[in-house]
Amino acid sequence: MSFQMMLMQLAGGMVKSISIFAWTLIFSLPLGLIVSFGRMSSNKLLGGVVKFYISVMRGTPLMLQLLVVYFGPYYLFKMHIGGAYRFIAIILGFSVNYAAYFAEIFRSGIESMPKGQYEAAQILGYSKNQTFFKIILPQVVKRILPAITNEVITLVKDTSLAFSLAYLEMFSITKQIAAKETTFVPFIVAGLFYYIFNFVVAMVMENLENRMKYYK
């Protein structure tokens, strides 16, 4: 296999890794916010259930969770799996897992907001929704961005766990080529790809953080 051929194949895997990354963020960030509401709910039952869900997501390996999401429907309902469901299971597994982490970050951010911001908004007549989305959330985002950045960078590396469902993202392809061609080169190239991916992500996040530096 030519080096160029190898690069092409790895790049194809990279695109799939990026798509896992992007879809996971698109679903898990809003889901995490909703989960954090459940966690902070005054309803004890709801709060307890959500707390349990979060502790399971954080207390068991993501790879195991992916296997459960993928093979669960087959063992439980004899549902046909594979095909399109493979990718759906990956995004579902990743999103549900990352939502738990994001939920805890959102919660700590929301709980760190001074009561005075809510009171000022209340006196000025803002509705609950307006208060949350206009006054509270933007400030929470600024506060939690460093913690979010950490998770997002971990996610870049975690995308490789999709190999456990035999999904041909970059990591799986790397292993395949390395085994077939008995060469070490794909590992180096894959490492470089991941590194650049992370570098770009870190830059984007830093840019976001800088944009919010205009106030304290």
Add this chain to the structure above:
Amino acid sequence: MNILEMNHINKKFDKLEVIKDISLSVSEGEILSIIGPSGSGKSTILRCATMLETINGGEIKYLDKQAVRTDDNGNVVYAKGDKMKNIKSNFGLVFQNFNLFPHYSVLKNIMDAPLTVQKRDKKEVYETAKDLLEKMGLSDKADYYPCQLSGGQQQRVSIARALAMKPKILFFDEPTSALDPELTLEILKVIRGLAEEHMTMVIVTHEMNFAREVSSRIIFMEKGVIVEETTPEKMFNSDNQRTREFLGRYSQL
């Protein structure tokens, strides 16, 4: 007609009775100051009046409209929905620690609520905000963020923010106690200016000379009750033992 009327207000935090059967009223153009030792319930009575706290008994009316009442079974019933929204639009509150929105510029702090809450015309709100900034001596600070301002400037912005809503009555909870002496003076000057325009105000303060000079009436509170309520002249020449002790302590400071 009274702008604000509070009748037989009770407020408890768990078992602790903080406001004990307090009644007070404020008519148009009046300036009522509330003084008293710390922990006597001054903030709490303002917070009850502005619905930041839920009362345990009594009645609150703005312009004869009932915001909250206590029924025959002792249940406290608050007005709801649009009625409550309407009632709330009558008052503003200036906090001790400003509570400006740090992510909004000075101008946006002032303009946002009139636009989003009151849905007023953008041009009109902008003109109002500009006028208020000028009045507060902050015309050059419209595009600044709160973190770039001194405490006194922040408090002036927060007064402008409250005034932009065109309230009929404005509450101040120790508006100067987070400020240095010089900055205190600039806030007192602003409030004096509002007094000259006959703005109806309720002011909780430890600035005794200021209270004496600006108020139409002063309430002296202690341990959740009104000890004395009278004109500044009478208050500062009071025969009441506790009033004298309290004022005496302050004049020694």
